[in-house]
Amino acid sequence: MVERDVTAPELTALTRATTQPRVLIVGAGPAGVRCAETLVAAGVKPTVIDEGRRDGGQIYRRQPETFTRSYRSLYGTEADRAEALHRCFDGLRGRIEYLPESLAWNVSPSCLHVLQQLRHLELAFDALVLCTGATDRLLPVKGWNLAGTFSLGGAQVALKSQACAIGRAVVFLGTGPLLYLVASQYLEAGANVAAVLDVSAWPARLAALPELLAAPRTLLKGLRLTAALRRAAVPVHTGIQPIEILGTALEGVRGVVCRDARGRRLTVGCDAVALGLHLRPETQLADLAGCEFRFDTDTRQWAPRLDADGRSSVAGVYLAGDGARVLGAAAAEVAGRLAAMAVLEDFRLQAPGSERPALRKTRSRLTRFARGLSKAFPWPVRHVAALSDDTVICRCECVTVGELRQIVSGTEAREVNRAKAFSRVGMGRCQGRYCGHAAAEVIAQAARVPLEQVGRLRAQAPVKPVPIAASQEGA
Amino acid sequence: MTHHAEHVADVAIVGAGLMGSAAAFFLRRRDRSVLLIERGLAGQQASGVNFGNVRRQGRPMRQLPLANRSSSWWRRMPELVGMDVEYLQYGHMRVCYRDRPERVAEFEAYAREVRPLGLDLEIIGGAALRERFPFLGPDVLAASYSAQDGHANPRLVAPAFARAARRLGAQVFENTAVAHLGKSGEDFRITAEDGRIFCAPVVLITAGAWAHAFSSQVGEPVPLIGRGPTMCVTEPVPYHIRPSVGVSTPLERESVYFRQIPRGNVIIGGSTRGPVVPDLWRAYVQPQNTLSQLRQIQRLAPALARLHVIRVWSGIEGYTPDDMPVMGRSERVSGLYYAFGFSGSGFQLGPGVGDVMAELIDTGATDVPLEDYRPCRFAGISIPQPATSAAAFSE
Numbered sequence: 001m002v003e004r005d006v007t008a009p010e011l012t013a014l015t016r017a018t019t020q021p022r023v024l025i026v027g028a029g030p031a032g033v034r035c036a037e038t039l040v041a042a043g044v045k046p047t048v049i050d051e052g053r054r055d056g057g058q059i060y061r062r063q064p065e066t067f068t069r070s071y072r073s074l075y076g077t078e079a080d081r082a083e084a085l086h087r088c089f090d091g092l093r094g095r096i097e098y099l100p101e102s103l104a105w106n107v108s109p110s111c112l113h114v115l116q117q118l119r120h121l122e123l124a125f126d127a128l129v130l131c132t133g134a135t136d137r138l139l140p141v142k143g144w145n146l147a148g149t150f151s152l153g154g155a156q157v158a159l160k161s162q163a164c165a166i167g168r169a170v171v172f173l174g175t176g177p178l179l180y181l182v183a184s185q186y187l188e189a190g191a192n193v194a195a196v197l198d199v200s201a202w203p204a205r206l207a208a209l210p211e212l213l214a215a216p217r218t219l220l221k222g223l224r225l226t227a228a229l230r231r232a233a234v235p236v237h238t239g240i241q242p243i244e245i246l247g248t249a250l251e252g253v254r255g256v257v258c259r260d261a262r263g264r265r266l267t268v269g270c271d272a273v274a275l276g277l278h279l280r281p282e283t284q285l286a287d288l289a290g291c292e293f294r295f296d297t298d299t300r301q302w303a304p305r306l307d308a309d310g311r312s313s314v315a316g317v318y319l320a321g322d323g324a325r326v327l328g329a330a331a332a333e334v335a336g337r338l339a340a341m342a343v344l345e346d347f348r349l350q351a352p353g354s355e356r357p358a359l360r361k362t363r364s365r366l367t368r369f370a371r372g373l374s375k376a377f378p379w380p381v382r383h384v385a386a387l388s389d390d391t392v393i394c395r396c397e398c399v400t401v402g403e404l405r406q407i408v409s410g411t412e413a414r415e416v417n418r419a420k421a422f423s424r425v426g427m428g429r430c431q432g433r434y435c436g437h438a439a440a441e442v443i444a445q446a447a448r449v450p451l452e453q454v455g456r457l458r459a460q461a462p463v464k465p466v467p468i469a470a471s472q473e474g475a
Numbered sequence: 476m477t478h479h480a481e482h483v484a485d486v487a488i489v490g491a492g493l494m495g496s497a498a499a500f501f502l503r504r505r506d507r508s509v510l511l512i513e514r515g516l517a518g519q520q521a522s523g524v525n526f527g528n529v530r531r532q533g534r535p536m537r538q539l540p541l542a543n544r545s546s547s548w549w550r551r552m553p554e555l556v557g558m559d560v561e562y563l564q565y566g567h568m569r570v571c572y573r574d575r576p577e578r579v580a581e582f583e584a585y586a587r588e589v590r591p592l593g594l595d596l597e598i599i600g601g602a603a604l605r606e607r608f609p610f611l612g613p614d615v616l617a618a619s620y621s622a623q624d625g626h627a628n629p630r631l632v633a634p635a636f637a638r639a640a641r642r643l644g645a646q647v648f649e650n651t652a653v654a655h656l657g658k659s660g661e662d663f664r665i666t667a668e669d670g671r672i673f674c675a676p677v678v679l680i681t682a683g684a685w686a687h688a689f690s691s692q693v694g695e696p697v698p699l700i701g702r703g704p705t706m707c708v709t710e711p712v713p714y715h716i717r718p719s720v721g722v723s724t725p726l727e728r729e730s731v732y733f734r735q736i737p738r739g740n741v742i743i744g745g746s747t748r749g750p751v752v753p754d755l756w757r758a759y760v761q762p763q764n765t766l767s768q769l770r771q772i773q774r775l776a777p778a779l780a781r782l783h784v785i786r787v788w789s790g791i792e793g794y795t796p797d798d799m800p801v802m803g804r805s806e807r808v809s810g811l812y813y814a815f816g817f818s819g820s821g822f823q824l825g826p827g828v829g830d831v832m833a834e835l836i837d838t839g840a841t842d843v844p845l846e847d848y849r850p851c852r853f854a855g856i857s858i859p860q861p862a863t864s865a866a867a868f869s870e
Binding site for chain 2: 105106108111113120122288397411415421422427428429431458460461462465466467468469471
């Protein structure tokens with residue numbers, strides 16, 4: 001057996017001036033691409049590490065090379081933005097180091113650990129810009145562990161990347177703009193949208209109107225999506241309370257039961273459910289890098305503490321895009337540029353350009369809009385409180401809400417990592433990505449403490465599961 | 476200044492890891508009143524993050540009476556602490572590789588020595604080994620199998636002891652950092668950072684990697700070094716492997732071990748430990764240590780190569796130069812007792828340590844030999860400065 005005493009740093013052979021800082025960008029979505037563009041324009045050659053096979057991130061995910069759908073059919077109202085971003089990235093090729101299909105699975109001081117297919121790389125850095133994007137924020141519903149339940153993001157990926165729907169009749173359940181966007185994309189693609197079931201109620205949207213007017217065109221697009229769904233006679237119910245996803249272990253999802261705004265029981269038949277309530281930033285790398293976090297009372301979630309341009313509390317670590325704050329793709333492009341400018345400024349390569357104040361202004365405008373969205377489509381704390389004891393909360397480890405409540409009251413585990421240690425909630429494959437927020441709410445409610453006192457799940461490497469075989473040289 | 480009521484008891488215990496929590500429990504069974512003081516939460520540090528081996532084999536002969544005492548408590552754990560701590564007496568095996576054939580004779584000699592002390596070991600090799608343990612790799616030459624050992628869930632044990640102690644009447648103070656330990660007259664006086672005061676004629680220091688701050692204060696310095704174990708766990712797969720399995724080798728890098736739990740996950744530990752800074756309270760696994768561990772584990776059990784690691788973790792363990800704990804009476808201050816520095820192998824000993832310390836404090840004597848663990852053995856050894864860790868991040 002071949003053995004090496006120490007893993008020699010396998011740095012990619014980058015021939016560049018020694019005075020240049022080594023800049024790594026994790027993620028090739030809107031934030032990562034614009035960050036790379038800004039750095040390249042200043043004469044820096046960054047390395048872009050991305051999990052995807054192609055650039056674009058989740059929102060502007062590119063179809064496989066052999067697929068030929070048009071930008072209009074793939075991205076709808078966002079076609080121009082998607083095309084501009086892809087063109088931009090195509091133009092950067094050759095002027096950046098690009099590692100697609102590569103997972104940044106861990107970070108240690110000044111070194112990013114990357115798994116490229118089955119090869120481990122250690123990439124030393126002076127500046128690390130995390131543009132890691134967001135994933136769906138999920139609310140457990142009894143039966144969400146049945147086959148046929150997908151996240152909204154997953155439902156969208158199936159359509160964008162593989163041109164297929166998640167089922168023959170799909171219920172969209174949750175809240176937030178993505179709920180309507182993906183439902184209308186399914187509709188447009190010819191899929192059968194059985195219903196849109198939104199947990200937030202209309203009055204909240206009116207109350208949020210002043211902040212939503214910060215981005216009037218986006219607001220208008222949203223309204224058009226809703227109108228299109230209604231025109232197509234898709235049942236849209238707001239202010240609902242999810243009760244159960246029906247089905248069997250063998251056959252999967254067969255329907256959704258909820259209570260409508262007037263308290264009537266409503267059953268919708270379907271064979272797939274797309275579930276999502278806004279997004280949550282993917283902050284594992286920031287956590288492993290030692291960044292400080294703060295609690296955001298609007299969205300009831302934790303986020304890395306940042307300055308106006310994306311500097312974290314750790315020198316040399318920057319964050320941009322939805323991986324830091326969920327502000328949407330347009331804001332992510334702006335944040336990517338700002339983070340690149342911060343890097344250039346910190347390494348004395350370039351004084352911030354005259355466009356920085358305008359970028360910062362755009363970012364705060366979009367922040368206001370995002371706050372409006374979180375008011376219009378609030379995280380439904382009351383539904384978490386109402387979850388039945390037999391609802392599975394942690395799908396990876398098969399822990400029910402009742403078991404978690406019992407552990408909290410029986411062991412006084414009032415802190416989320418403590419409750420995780422005793423109950424296994426959040427210990428599985430997803431490391432709490434799917435259940436973490438709901439688990440924290442359940443713990444807070446059972447322990448009768450405010451949510452921020454429950455704390456947040458500590459991230460542990462690997463960011464995603466890594467194969468043991470990959471540690472073997474020559475595997 | 477705020478006036479704080481004093482808490483008074485027969486014994487104050489500093490540190491609610493496994494040793495402190497178990498001692499509190501056994502002292503209550505002897506009807507001694509107890510204050511159990513913990514900076515964070517019970518069992519949060521080394522006691523909660525270790526591999527979970529409950530093994531006697533491999534320990535020095537002179538430690539077996541203590542390990543045997545512990546063993547008898549492990550078998551009664553549910554009735555003792557009132558819950559299932561996932562203790563499974565499914566055996567523990569040490570294996571050696573073909574390139575170290577001299578280990579087989581060592582296994583045999585050790586087995587002969589420990590048999591009179593109540594530890595029965597079976598040395599297995601050849602076809603019998605493959606037949607009984609088909610998951611072992613072709614490099615494995617032989618195994619020393621201890622049917623009476625096993626494994627348990629470390630996340631549950633120390634907190635379970637702390638809760639059981641409290642049910643028996645111990646006063647448990649979590650989130651209580653000790654700022655000062657002093658003695659006036661016959662009584663110790665412990666001042667917490669928030670000003671609360673705890674008084675007792677007897678103090679037991681069970682503060683793990685942080686304990687030497689207290690022993691140094693009374694002139695018994697211990698060259699304790701914090702180190703972080705390299706741990707990981709795989710996704711669950713069908714349950715097949717019952718014993719805990721480890722490699723016997725003089726090389727730290729080669730010394731990996733694993734166990735499967737009925738839930739299906741495989742827990743992997745061993746190989747290179749990382750440096751830690753105890754004052755940062757959080758230890759990160761060094762990524763290169765994970766990779767080296769995963770290479771080694773495939774040599775031990777090649778089938779594991781097909782699995783994915785879903786999570787890694789580490790913790791802060793206190794190591795002494797001879798890997799033996801500091802346990803027993805202080806030789807300088809009467810009424811002061813120690814149980815710390817278990818050097819990464821204290822988990823199995825925990826219940827026994829609690830029992831023996833309670834016995835010693837209560838009766839003034841124990842028949843379990845503690846000579847090897849006297850703090851004075853380090854007199855004259857220079858105390859290293861805490862290493863700055865590459866794993867720690869600057870704030």
